[in-house]
Amino acid sequence: MGITTLVVVCGVVVAVGVTIVIRSGLLLKPVPAWTIPAVVSLLAVPLLLRRMARKPSTRQVFLVTSAFSQKYWIAEFVQRLHRALDRKGINLVLKVPDRDYDAASQGHDLRRVLTTRGSYLGGVVVPTELHRMRSLLVEFCAELALPVVFTDVDPFDDESEYPANTAFVGYASSDLGAEAGRWLVDHLRRRGVRRPHVLIVASREHSDRQEFCADVLRTGLGNVSISLDDTCAFSRSRAYDAVQAHIRSQAVRSPRLDAVFCTNDEMALGAVDALRATESPLTGETTVIGVDGIPEARHLIATAASPLRATVVQDPHRLTESAVEVLQRLLDGRQTATRTILKPEVYQVR
Numbered sequence: 001m002g003i004t005t006l007v008v009v010c011g012v013v014v015a016v017g018v019t020i021v022i023r024s025g026l027l028l029k030p031v032p033a034w035t036i037p038a039v040v041s042l043l044a045v046p047l048l049l050r051r052m053a054r055k056p057s058t059r060q061v062f063l064v065t066s067a068f069s070q071k072y073w074i075a076e077f078v079q080r081l082h083r084a085l086d087r088k089g090i091n092l093v094l095k096v097p098d099r100d101y102d103a104a105s106q107g108h109d110l111r112r113v114l115t116t117r118g119s120y121l122g123g124v125v126v127p128t129e130l131h132r133m134r135s136l137l138v139e140f141c142a143e144l145a146l147p148v149v150f151t152d153v154d155p156f157d158d159e160s161e162y163p164a165n166t167a168f169v170g171y172a173s174s175d176l177g178a179e180a181g182r183w184l185v186d187h188l189r190r191r192g193v194r195r196p197h198v199l200i201v202a203s204r205e206h207s208d209r210q211e212f213c214a215d216v217l218r219t220g221l222g223n224v225s226i227s228l229d230d231t232c233a234f235s236r237s238r239a240y241d242a243v244q245a246h247i248r249s250q251a252v253r254s255p256r257l258d259a260v261f262c263t264n265d266e267m268a269l270g271a272v273d274a275l276r277a278t279e280s281p282l283t284g285e286t287t288v289i290g291v292d293g294i295p296e297a298r299h300l301i302a303t304a305a306s307p308l309r310a311t312v313v314q315d316p317h318r319l320t321e322s323a324v325e326v327l328q329r330l331l332d333g334r335q336t337a338t339r340t341i342l343k344p345e346v347y348q349v350r
């Protein structure tokens with residue numbers, strides 16, 4: 001018998017019992033003292049069962065991602081999030097989109113969560129396409145009425161816009177781009193490059209990464225020439241094509257390509273592939289830097305045998321531990337910061 005059915009049955013039993021007592025006139029006669037706590041306890045049973053029915057039968061948290069097949073750091077993130085929650089006796093339910101970085105796919109996953117919200121304690125959301133999703137995220141959180149931690153992309157411009165019982169934990173896109181820019185400024189200065197030319201290979205998602213990197217380059221180098229291709233959508237193959245196309249187009253305009261900044265490591269690996277496959281006087285000393293710190297990129301950097309010399313690391317261990325800590329504080333009703341911003345580090349050739 002389910003809890004809901006049991007609540008109904010107990011309620012009926014109590015109602016019938018009370019009716020019999022009233023009709024029998026027992027309330028007008030002296031009754032043993034023990035009957036009073038017994039009746040009170042019987043009346044309390046449906047209320048207790050109803051409260052039990054509101055709580056999820058298992059302790060579990062959802063994770064709604066923005067991408068999976070093109071977001072290579074997500075596998076390690078999911079693994080570490082699972083472990084951190086498992087230590088607290090909480091299960092993780094993963095919602096993977098049908099299409100990466102697609103608002104309609106993420107909207108579908110959020111609606112699926114709402115249909116089973118009684119099963120969850122709360123959740124983690126990696127948002128996408130904020131220009132389309134922002135209002136939907138507000139509606140989702142209001143209807144869900146459970147703690148939600150956003151990560152990877154800060155969904156709101158101001159803390160006052162966050163729905164109640166929500167928070168952000170992660171790295172600021174602007175910090176990642178600025179850190180890459182500072183590394184490039186120092187690297188190009190040490191090489192003594194005059195009038196450096198830098199290609200930024202990017203996506204329209206996380207646009208702060210390319211914008212802040214470019215600002216730091218202009219401030220730190222002054223006479224730098226910057227080209228931007230933001231159509232690569234975090235794709236290795238698109239980055240490969242973009243770098244090769246740029247080399248061809250610059251063959252008569254610039255004497256060299258000094259550096260390539262890719263706003264994730266997967267595109268950085270595509271840039272390395274393109275540079276290795278292209279024989280050009282422009283690329284003899286080209287340096288590549290990425291973002292994320294995925295294992296393949298770190299391994300390639302450690303060998304010091306490729307143009308990839310550094311990556312700005314988003315540490316999945318720090319990210320998951322911090323996200324779970326904030327989620328636990330929200331679950332406990334404790335005060336917590338609306339935004340928890342982590343500081344990135346650069347992994348580079350030693």
